[in-house]
Amino acid sequence: MFFHLPRVLNAAQLTSVRNALSSDEAPWVDGRVTAGHQGAKVKRNQQLDQSSSLARDLGDLLLGAMERNAQFVSAVLPNHVYPPMFNRYEEGMHFANHVDGSIRVLRRGQKLRTDLSMTLFLSPKDAYDGGELVVENDFGTERIKLDAGDMIVYSATARHQVTPITRGVRLAAVFWVQSLVRGDTERQLLFELDQTIQHLTALETESESLVRLTAHYHSLLRLWSDT
Secondary structure (H helix, E strand, C coil), X not given: CEEEECCCCCHHHHHHHHHHHHCXXXXXXXXXXXXXXXXXXXXXXXXXXXXXXXXXXXXXXXXXXHHCCHHHHHHHCEEEECCCEEEEECCCCEEEEECCCCEEECCXXXXXECCEEEEEECCCHHHEEECCEEEEECXXXXXXXXXXXXXXXXXXXXXXXXXXXXXXXXXXXXXXXXXCECCHHHHHHHHHHHHHHHHHHHCCCCCHHHHHHHHHHHHHHHHHECC
16 A cells, blocks of 8 residues: 555644654654664664654654544554654664564554555755655555645555755654554555445445445455454
8 A cells, every 4th residue: 555645634733743853842752763683774863752752742742633534544544553653863863764664563562564665755845955764565666745734544564764964954754553443455546446336425426336335445445354
């Protein structure tokens, strides 16, 4: 799956998040503290201390925005979401090509399978040079630099990197999701089917065919879900 989700955060939310992250009191630490053995060798950035109250408060804001986003829920079918990790790249920083770990541990020790990776861009595109998210997928290589407040969703199995910053500061949040549906192909089919149902519903098309289509969606979700 490769999916661009626009305007996850509105202008007021973005301003609030950026002001908090730019404060002198924001507890930034070396990003390698959460990297695995391989990732620590190629990761050069800063990360908001995950144990801080600021990280928890901002994380709750972002999670709430995603829970209210119908397209996000339809595309991702979230079962568990890893708390957002906020990162900061300044001039010379980067994260070389790597693959995300398959399992992450939540605060209470619960293990989460990483089906999908997500990056939410927080800095305006003109605030920095470089810092592109480069993702290798089945269709080639995508170079991504989105508007502030937009998010990209992609398979956690994809190789990816953040290119070196040559000017300015790049702020972003990264997440991982364990979906109700493990397979990318099945999840993509369910998303397209759900979008069709929503479109027909918006047209106020009340018909037996729409009811049957909705029933097919839920039958496939039952068949393919892990829960």
